[in-house]
Amino acid sequence: MGVAYTGKIRILIVEDEAIVAEDLELAVTNIGYEVVGRAVSADAAVDKALKLNPDLVLMDIVLRGEKNGIDASREIKEEIDTPVIFLTAYSDVGLIDRAKSTEPYAYLVKPFQERQLHASIETALHKSGIEKQLAESEEWLATTLMSIGDAVIATDGTGSVKSMNHVAERLTGWKQEDAAGKPLTDIFKIMNGGTGEEIENPVTTILREGAVVELADQTMLIAKDGAKIPIDDSFAPIKNDKGSIIGAVLAFQDITERKHAEEERDRLVKELEAKNSELERFTYTVSHDLRSPLTTIQGFANVLRMDLEKGKTERMEKNLKYIENGIIKMARLLNDTLELSRIGRVANPSEDVPFGELVSEALEQTSEQVKSCGVEISASADFPAVHVDRMKLVEVLVNLIENSINYMGDEAHPRIYIGYSIDGDNEDETVFFVRDNGIGIDQEAHEKVFELFCKLDRSTKGTGAGLAIVKRIIEVHEGRIWIESEKGKGCTVCFTLPIAPDR
Numbered sequence: 001m002g003v004a005y006t007g008k009i010r011i012l013i014v015e016d017e018a019i020v021a022e023d024l025e026l027a028v029t030n031i032g033y034e035v036v037g038r039a040v041s042a043d044a045a046v047d048k049a050l051k052l053n054p055d056l057v058l059m060d061i062v063l064r065g066e067k068n069g070i071d072a073s074r075e076i077k078e079e080i081d082t083p084v085i086f087l088t089a090y091s092d093v094g095l096i097d098r099a100k101s102t103e104p105y106a107y108l109v110k111p112f113q114e115r116q117l118h119a120s121i122e123t124a125l126h127k128s129g130i131e132k133q134l135a136e137s138e139e140w141l142a143t144t145l146m147s148i149g150d151a152v153i154a155t156d157g158t159g160s161v162k163s164m165n166h167v168a169e170r171l172t173g174w175k176q177e178d179a180a181g182k183p184l185t186d187i188f189k190i191m192n193g194g195t196g197e198e199i200e201n202p203v204t205t206i207l208r209e210g211a212v213v214e215l216a217d218q219t220m221l222i223a224k225d226g227a228k229i230p231i232d233d234s235f236a237p238i239k240n241d242k243g244s245i246i247g248a249v250l251a252f253q254d255i256t257e258r259k260h261a262e263e264e265r266d267r268l269v270k271e272l273e274a275k276n277s278e279l280e281r282f283t284y285t286v287s288h289d290l291r292s293p294l295t296t297i298q299g300f301a302n303v304l305r306m307d308l309e310k311g312k313t314e315r316m317e318k319n320l321k322y323i324e325n326g327i328i329k330m331a332r333l334l335n336d337t338l339e340l341s342r343i344g345r346v347a348n349p350s351e352d353v354p355f356g357e358l359v360s361e362a363l364e365q366t367s368e369q370v371k372s373c374g375v376e377i378s379a380s381a382d383f384p385a386v387h388v389d390r391m392k393l394v395e396v397l398v399n400l401i402e403n404s405i406n407y408m409g410d411e412a413h414p415r416i417y418i419g420y421s422i423d424g425d426n427e428d429e430t431v432f433f434v435r436d437n438g439i440g441i442d443q444e445a446h447e448k449v450f451e452l453f454c455k456l457d458r459s460t461k462g463t464g465a466g467l468a469i470v471k472r473i474i475e476v477h478e479g480r481i482w483i484e485s486e487k488g489k490g491c492t493v494c495f496t497l498p499i500a501p502d503r
Helices: 018-031 042-052 069-079 093-100 114-147 166-172 203-209 256-310 316-342 355-365 367-372 390-406 466-476
Strands: 010-014 034-039 056-060 084-088 106-109 151-155 161-164 189-192 219-222 228-239 245-254 351-354 376-379 385-388 415-423 429-436 481-485 491-495
Touching: 010 018, 010 042, 018 034, 018 056, 018 114, 034 042, 042 056, 042 069, 056 069, 056 114, 069 084, 084 114, 106 114, 114 256, 151 166, 161 166, 166 245, 189 228, 203 228, 203 245, 228 256, 256 316, 351 355, 351 390, 355 367, 355 376, 355 385, 355 390, 367 390, 385 390, 390 415, 390 429, 390 466, 390 491, 466 481, 466 491
Parallel strands: 010 034, 010 056, 056 084, 084 106, 376 415
Antiparallel strands: 151 161, 151 245, 189 219, 219 228, 228 245, 351 385, 415 429, 429 491, 481 491
């Protein structure tokens, strides 16, 4: 989760074209944000950003004067870490490469639509929030580590242990009285965490050459009980007042928490990148597929208007029907889009339920369609129980049954079989499947069919969102889904689910 913004989001607009700036301010306000100021030049943008401290800056790249939006963004970033979205009417590669150096949160190519602006702002704010949260976590971790006492071990001139503090005792597993007089190489054993190979203890080199040594990254301490602890450490010689080496001191600290924090940071960054990529694909797909019915509606509305102006009424009913069909298609697309967005956010509690009951409910819901299409449908009799959202899994089966029916083609004896198998090669994983003897799917389309609004045959019913919804539901249940099929040889949709524990 990112940093939560309280109140209205405050946005600074930097645009030197007055009409464009007015339109942009209107769009920003309509979305529900607050415009705290406008600037027409790079210097003015920097001044206002420092004075107003907005939550986000919408920055035109090409501005009046010697400086451009890239220069302004760089200066703002040096002073206050405010997210910037670049606005440009150009797609020049050199310009984009220069802009990348300021690490903007998004690009919007003019002209753009209000929903694109909204999506870009929300994405930028979320990404900025995540980055600030990560920075705060790293700062907190660094402060915490600085306040923790290091483990310290001192040796004599021969490399034997003379003393060690309580932190060193705890990490190595050796008590001071047991370690005293023993070679440091017996007490402080280290290995390379990446390769698993033991690392030579550098105490002999320290005593001979008198140099300070810091061990490499991924160094791990092997404690007395065999536990492996990631550490930071350094060796330094101990010298008397004449400069002669009389021993060595080793200071080290447990960096387990820091390693965990770094791993968590990397995980969050990867998750954010994946979410941003998913959002981009989702936004493009939705805007592309919604444009088709809008074009239909607009086209026939124009024809209808012209016919009315000319007093022609014979085509009105037909044109109105086209418009109604376009509206119905758009409504279906929107409903499926909303359904997909709710999965994972709105869910019923999971419960243990026999998979056979889910199959029975799905068959009941599809009985009329199965009967009207003359499909012979059968299922296994001894399904295991699963731990799932009952309503969502019935929806999965209904979608898969309907999908099989839609892609039967001209099969004279259409058949569907719902079953399961045990994958002995994968830790006895239970794999459920819906198999048909329809037209099948080419190998190269096995992944594509799970994309939103994908229809391999445009003449079939539905919006093409069914398998995308199915995939999302299965993934929310931490399962996998895939297709086994060849063109003309039927199709098997396989998926895994959490199995209910034996009672």
